[in-house]
Amino acid sequence: MAVEERDAAAARDGAAAAPDIRLENVTKRFDDVTAVDDLSLTIDQGRFFALLGPSGCGKTTTLRMIGGFEEPTSGTILLGDRDVTGLPPYRRDVNTVFQSYALFPHLSIYENVAFGLRRKGVKGDDLKRRVGEALELVDLGDLGRRKPRQLSGGQQQRIALARALVNRPKVLLLDEPLGALDLKLRKQMQLELKGIQNEVGITFVHVTHDQEEAMTMADTIAVMNAGKIEQLGSPADLYERPETAFVAGFLGASNLLPGRLNGEGIVGLDGGGDVRVPASALAGRSGRIAVGIRPEKLRLAAGGAQADGENVLEGVVAERSYIGVSTQYVVETSAGPVTVYAQNAEPGAGQAASPGERVSLAWSPEATFVVDQHEEGTR
Ligand SMILES: Nc1ncnc2c1ncn2[C@@H]1O[C@H](COP(=O)(O)OP(=O)(O)O)[C@@H](O)[C@H]1O
Numbered sequence: 207m208a209v210e211e212r213d214a215a216a217a218r219d220g221a222a223a224a225p226d227i228r229l230e231n232v233t234k235r236f237d238d239v240t241a242v243d244d245l246s247l248t249i250d251q252g253r254f255f256a257l258l259g260p261s262g263c264g265k266t267t268t269l270r271m272i273g274g275f276e277e278p279t280s281g282t283i284l285l286g287d288r289d290v291t292g293l294p295p296y297r298r299d300v301n302t303v304f305q306s307y308a309l310f311p312h313l314s315i316y317e318n319v320a321f322g323l324r325r326k327g328v329k330g331d332d333l334k335r336r337v338g339e340a341l342e343l344v345d346l347g348d349l350g351r352r353k354p355r356q357l358s359g360g361q362q363q364r365i366a367l368a369r370a371l372v373n374r375p376k377v378l379l380l381d382e383p384l385g386a387l388d389l390k391l392r393k394q395m396q397l398e399l400k401g402i403q404n405e406v407g408i409t410f411v412h413v414t415h416d417q418e419e420a421m422t423m424a425d426t427i428a429v430m431n432a433g434k435i436e437q438l439g440s441p442a443d444l445y446e447r448p449e450t451a452f453v454a455g456f457l458g459a460s461n462l463l464p465g466r467l468n469g470e471g472i473v474g475l476d477g478g479g480d481v482r483v484p485a486s487a488l489a490g491r492s493g494r495i496a497v498g499i500r501p502e503k504l505r506l507a508a509g510g511a512q513a514d515g516e517n518v519l520e521g522v523v524a525e526r527s528y529i530g531v532s533t534q535y536v537v538e539t540s541a542g543p544v545t546v547y548a549q550n551a552e553p554g555a556g557q558a559a560s561p562g563e564r565v566s567l568a569w570s571p572e573a574t575f576v577v578d579q580h581e582e583g584t585r
């Protein structure tokens with residue numbers, strides 16, 4: 207067994223569910239810009255981990271520091287138990303796939319994938335077998351002789367993936383790897399990437415600004431904002447229980463109704479009326495807060511009927527848009543405009559309430575989250 211193989215095998219066996227990547231108080235400044243701000247993070251072995259956030263929030267810089275392409279201004283980066291902070295990329299057991307595939311145009315697909323292995327002195331049957339396995343993994347086993355330009359965008363991205371996986375890194379870093387693909391191909395590649403990660407079982411760290419992409423693929427998501435992690439959790443955690451207005455707004459649509467604490471598990475809305483929320487959602491909060499409800503969690507009743515639920519708001523339909531699977535309403539209430547998605551389960555359901563009509567909205571306390579309300583407003 208080659209030294210490299212033995213090391214990789216030892217690392218795999220010894221490190222099950224152990225922390226694979228650790229960032230400790232990592233800061234990166236470029237002149238007067240703080241791209242990454244005192245960030246600490248642990249990613250366990252075998253995770254499909256997404257760094258999600260708007261453009262400019264520091265995702266790429268974080269990834270480049272893990273890969274060794276950028277050195278932190280301060281802080282420590284560990285891979286396994288090894289402090290790699292000052293080490294160059296080739297001395298880390300990490301590979302990176304970028305948005306631009308960066309394939310060598312004059313080399314065949316086979317040689318593109320073989321490139322890194324040849325440089326390490328792998329040759330003969332060993333080389334052939336390993337390139338073959340990597341191409342099989344991305345389902346392109348029979349295209350080895352072609353040149354990159356003879357492949358579609360999705361196929362080229364799969365080759366880039368095969369090339370990054372062929373020398374069996376402990377960690378694969380992906381920076382918006384599907385960004386150049388059209389929507390349909392992107393959706394397909396999301397599922398394929400997840401399948402490949404399942405198969406190889408190594409840690410993937412995936413950078414994206416697309417919340418749907420992160421939720422489709424990742425088992426853990428860190429939402430980044432201005433160089434910091436705003437919240438970290440499973441996709442369901444982040445969606446059902448966002449802790450800040452930023453996270454609530456970045457992952458899907460939400461209604462945020464301003465108010466203040468009015469007792470145990472009760473928020474008094476600024477526009478009048480009390481709503482019930484889980485008591486745990488109020489723990490540690492004081493002052494100005496906002497009650498959050500996702501549009502699909504609201505029930506709407508028209509024609510003078512009362513919607514069924516513990517929390518109720520009355521209002522008038524200001525807008526209605528039919529979008530096939532659901533109908534989207536904007537209802538003017540005393541708490542401000544409230545968006546409702548009503549599922550079109552029954553024929554004619556999309557026309558249940560008309561603009562100008564009085565309606566009643568209801569939802570359960572369990573479907574409610576709470577965020578702090580800041581200066582810049584929460585809606
Ligand atoms: N090499 C660099 N020189 C100067 N500023 C940079 C450099 N790389 C990134 N930045 C700045 O750091 C911030 C974070 O950038 P980046 O990590 O690329 O964000 P993201 O990937 O989330 O879009 C941005 O304000 C960006 O302009």
Ligand SMILES: [Mg+2]
Nearest residue numbers: 262265266267
């Ligand atoms: Mg980026």
